Amino acid sequence: MKRNETAPDVSKPGPSVNRLIPDFNLWSGGNGHLLESWARCNAAVLEGAVEVAQEVLAFSQARFQADLEAWTKLTACRNASDFLECQKRAAEKATAQYLEASKIASKMAEIVSRAAAQIGEQGTKA
Secondary structure, eight states: OOOOTTSOOTTSOOHHHHTTSOOTHHHHHHHHHHHHHHHHHHHHHHHHHHHHHHHHHHHHHHHHHHHHHHHHHHHTOOSHHHHHHHHHHHHHHHHHHHHHTHHHHHHHHHHHHHHHHHHHHHHHHO
């Protein structure tokens, strides 16, 4: 059988296929600087995630405890005036705690900053 000369040779990838295959020399070349910075960036993100999780857990525990205390105080009220005063104090405490929780958002911004710094550090070494 005669070989069709117009058919592309599929044993060798053409230029269009090469563009789809990532160049892993980018990661391994230059003593692996990119791989090292990627690993440090991931480590910083994971450490930060643990810190955020601890903050969220502490906040949740404090709010749960405050809610239990508020419900206990509300059930002990004897008249409408006491009830409104207890409810007001509980709302003020909740508002203060939620305003304090804004440090969780700043913690997350700090994590992103630390992760970016790891990549930035590596860029100055290369």
